Amino acid sequence: MSAVLLATLLVLNKADATLAFVDPTTMEVVAKIATGNGPHEVAVTGDGKTAIVANYGTGPEPGATLSIVDVAARAERKRLKLPVLRPHGLYAVGQRVWFTAEGSRVAGSIVDDGVEAIFGTSAEVSHMIVTTPDQKKLYTANIGSDSVTMIDLSGAPRVVRLKQIAAVKGPEGIDLRGEELWAASRAPNGGIAIIDVASDTVKQTIATTTKSINRVKFTVDGKRVLVSDPPANEVLVYDAATREIVKRIATPEGPSGIVVVPDGKRAFVACAGAGKVVAIDLESLTVIGSVATGNVPDGMAWAP
Numbered sequence: 001m002s003a004v005l006l007a008t009l010l011v012l013n014k015a016d017a018t019l020a021f022v023d024p025t026t027m028e029v030v031a032k033i034a035t036g037n038g039p040h041e042v043a044v045t046g047d048g049k050t051a052i053v054a055n056y057g058t059g060p061e062p063g064a065t066l067s068i069v070d071v072a073a074r075a076e077r078k079r080l081k082l083p084v085l086r087p088h089g090l091y092a093v094g095q096r097v098w099f100t101a102e103g104s105r106v107a108g109s110i111v112d113d114g115v116e117a118i119f120g121t122s123a124e125v126s127h128m129i130v131t132t133p134d135q136k137k138l139y140t141a142n143i144g145s146d147s148v149t150m151i152d153l154s155g156a157p158r159v160v161r162l163k164q165i166a167a168v169k170g171p172e173g174i175d176l177r178g179e180e181l182w183a184a185s186r187a188p189n190g191g192i193a194i195i196d197v198a199s200d201t202v203k204q205t206i207a208t209t210t211k212s213i214n215r216v217k218f219t220v221d222g223k224r225v226l227v228s229d230p231p232a233n234e235v236l237v238y239d240a241a242t243r244e245i246v247k248r249i250a251t252p253e254g255p256s257g258i259v260v261v262p263d264g265k266r267a268f269v270a271c272a273g274a275g276k277v278v279a280i281d282l283e284s285l286t287v288i289g290s291v292a293t294g295n296v297p298d299g300m301a302w303a304p
Helices: none
Strands: 008-013 018-023 028-034 039-044 050-057 062-070 075-081 087-093 096-101 106-111 114-120 126-131 137-142 147-152 161-166 171-177 180-185 192-196 201-206 215-218 224-229 234-239 245-250 255-260 266-271 276-281 286-292 297-303
Touching (some): 008 039, 018 039, 028 075, 028 286, 039 087, 050 096, 050 297, 062 087, 087 126, 096 126, 106 126, 126 171, 137 171, 147 171, 161 201, 171 224, 215 255, 224 255, 224 266, 245 286, 255 297, 266 297, 276 297
Parallel strands (some): 039 297, 171 215
Antiparallel strands (some): 008 297, 018 028, 050 062, 050 087, 087 096, 096 106, 126 137, 137 147, 171 180, 180 192, 192 201, 234 245, 255 266, 266 276
């Protein structure tokens, strides 16, 4: 086996059911392994040793597993069977990984290769998930309910409280930084709802001229927000404070998943229609490289 990389970009190829390991410096695929069918999202534990893949499944065959991958060995260590259908969104905090399961209207967590907890969202198509740093609150973007569900775990396990926050139509991409959560609509010109996490209310909705927003990602310093618009083949860069667009970056076909490197200097965008991942320099806001990873790349994660 070749030497383990100091840092690795993990890329899921949905149509191929593979996880690609990419050298982020040379922009080369150094390995690929099989996952379950229709892998949509991937997250890496805080120690960088384990990657969790949500095997969403295909249209006629809902998935119900998570692939647990040893990053250094580049091998699936375990395929965890879930009691819920269509796992999708993933969010890692330390050694805990939170997930959604669209087909069962739930969110949950896994620790030490096993399911720790599952909570209902009471909403349709709970797609992506984020948590506050203290993990006292979870937020899911619910495409089918035009809402964001807040799950208050401050009293868990005895008391778990839900709040449904009416947002934009079909919210899909979400991210949280400080006191703001941005939830973006996948509908044409659907807007971006900005939610105050202290009050769990929408304090502003940004009007957009997008065709369909897929993902939302804050930069490391929190000053800018990257938004992917797959049908427009663009990544929009917003000023987080002014809510204005700083730049529109043209990409290959179908920009979707976004990863921002921890040093804040680059972002990677999976261009599903083109079968490529592009690197974006976050100072010049230009595309500086690309790599072909497979068919329909989307979910990505950074393994330090």
